[in-house]
Amino acid sequence: MKKKLTFAAALLAASVLGGMANAKQLVYCSEASPAGFDPSPWSGGNDFDASSRTIYSRLVEFEHGKTTISPGLAESWTVSDDGLEYTFKLRPGVKFQTTDYFTPTRDLNADDVIFSFERQWKKESPWYSYLEGTGWEYFTGMGFPDLLKEIVKVDDLTVKFVLNKPEVAFLPDLGMDFASIVSKEYADQLDKAGTRQQFTQKPVGTGPFQFVDYQVDAVVRYAAWDGYFGGRQKIDDLIFAITPDPAVRAQKLKAGECDIMSYPAPADIAGLQGDANLKVDEQEGLNIGYLAYNTTLPPFDKVEVRKALNMAVNKKAIIDAVYQGAGAPAINPIPPTMWSYNKDIKDDPYDPEAAKKMLADAGVKDLSMKIWAMPVSRPYNPNAQRVAELIQADYAAVGVKAEIVSYEWTEYRQRGKAKDRDGAFQLGWTGDNGDPDNFFFLLGCDAIGQSNYAIWCNQEFEALLKKGKATTDVAERTKIYEEAQVVFKREAPWLTIAHSKVFMPMNKKVSGFVMDPLGIHRFDGVDVTE
């Protein structure tokens, strides 16, 4: 079998290098170069598209186009009653990719799973610092160093994760990119050769496609992996043509130089929809764009002031002008597509007169404040400067004078965290594992100084968050989070602005592409009609 796979890999490489004339090829115009092909050290969506979602697999996977999880490399699992032990039964016979730089001698086993996590966790592992300055930011950011107690190999195909505390989002967390499973045997081979760096340059995984070549900043080439446990893909070659400018991506798609593209500019969408050769899929984004008040500084420490300012803003005008219709006004801090979304909550009405009166009743007169505008376009807010201008005009109508401020992107976020930051701060969030806690944590007391830009620590809300994280029953969690949304709306630490739509233009000959609510681009199951 091994010889067969080696031969198949050699044949595949030769056919790709030779440009096999009848190979079925899909060209994806991607937005940026991957920093590397190790799925764990980096945090950009483009890094994940190019590594974890093409080359690798995880113990559990998000169902295609959904946020619910399904078996991946683990065919089943059990959770102990106290929620502290997760035991995974691995799928037998899973093959790592055979390439011209690695020929596996064994199938996937528990050692690979343990290695995949311990290299991000144990500082004594030589792989912890195999890349200079690697922070394993996602693993750390998701709280795994504190969460994991130990990972135990029960037998070759059984592995047990022991946690320090119950974590209901643990399973969805394992479906995230940083939790991709890598080959320990390949790592050992590189260790022996003294070429650890190659781990991120010449990747080996168990995913649907195997790595063929990367021309820096230009093209990434993959080939369908014949030994993929989910079955061989219908396309033979997958090519990422790196094209940073969205207008140029659109032109390439129209000219037939690529089959599918990411992140079209809002201005190009109508033109792409009108092209007879193209189709444009769209989906509600799993995101939120918001304006966070500094709830610790007067007058924003008063709920009625925050409510009044919320009522002064015409969200519909923002959706029409900035999102060009490709969005929906946001009511809650989680998007409507997320489970536990509270449909009964009504938004603060747009009512400038009532807002003016509420401000006067709160003793606020001649208020001057800052509106912070991000310097970059994000999926949840395509033009923060324009949004700020519209809010500025709305505020003026209720007698509030606002000054718009903006800084370089990292500087912007850094200044936004300052406890004495003045005014209201625009930002947003795109979910990365489909769990409501992945949105609510933004407003947790622990997130102050990190991602809680409202500097809001409400004990009632915090207690619900903690209760939600410790509850395994989904129906019960839903109730808890619904209640948390009521508290959020009552206290108004944010003006919830919008949930944007995400568009995916592609050639009509492309079939089987499913848009993902988590914003990842997966090409397994995609076909091209010649």
Next chain:
Amino acid sequence: MLRYLLHKLALIIPTVFGISLAAFAFVRLLPGDPILALAGERGVSPERYAQLIEQFGYNRPYVIQYLEYIGRVLTGDFGISIATKRPVLGEFQALFPATLELATVALIIAVLLGIPAGIFAAVKRGSWFDQATMGVALTGYSMPIFWWGLLLIIFFSGYLGWTPVSGRIGLQYFFRPTTGFMLIDSLISGRSGAFKSAVSHLILPSIVLATIPLAVIARQTRSAMLEVLGEDYVRTARAKGLAPRRVIGLHAFRNALIPVVTTIGLQVGTLMAGAILTETIFSWPGIGKWMIDAIGKRDYVVVQSGLLIIALIVMAVNLIVDVLYAVINPRIRVQ
């Protein structure tokens, strides 16, 4: 000649140190920092931030950081990219041929079109040709590269379908680079149609990149020629009955060459700057796009080392230009 060369080389050493210091300071003066850029929107806790800052050594005094950096550079170690964890020199070597190829073709276009246009405009001073050439040159000089590039893509690639939209070669041609120069690699690959595809991919980006240098060279040639054409020796040559072509080509143009060569030398810097935008529009995998990405990510190591390497190349080209002066006009050596 050797003394002249040594004198020029001696001037380069302090310049290199000056540039290394400026590049080092420039990237640190920019707002933002690499740790926050790496962390993304999820953010990083203050403890973790402090830990990473220490790991990268950015908490140490700037003087120490600079001395350590320059010490490594002197041994040929330009550092490792914070974002990609790859050696800066390796990334530069992989990407530079693409920029060099594009810049060379752009410079050839600019020189081949700019010099004759400048000469004819000077000879036919005040004619419609002169006015049209200078008008076009001024327009080219003033045109924002980003807009101009996009306009050409929409018209020639989108509307007419004559040229590819972006990239270096058609995606159906896959061969590992031998020299990094696509024109050469496509030729030696033996793949039918590869060279043609590489040429067609070069057309629009090289035109866009050549636009400003072409305008500058044309204007400089015209003005140098006008000055020389008014000289006594040119009048004498004409009075002697020499053919106009000989007067212009041999007597006037040779003497007008010094400022033109200077201008061409200076265009190397302009080409490097122009490459940044041109490469971004045309998805051209060169050092311009690489630098832009590095600045966006506050990748201190790539920005400071990349700027230094580019400056070294520009200085080397200027040195060659200085030597060319001495060849064209031996009096310069004596001075």
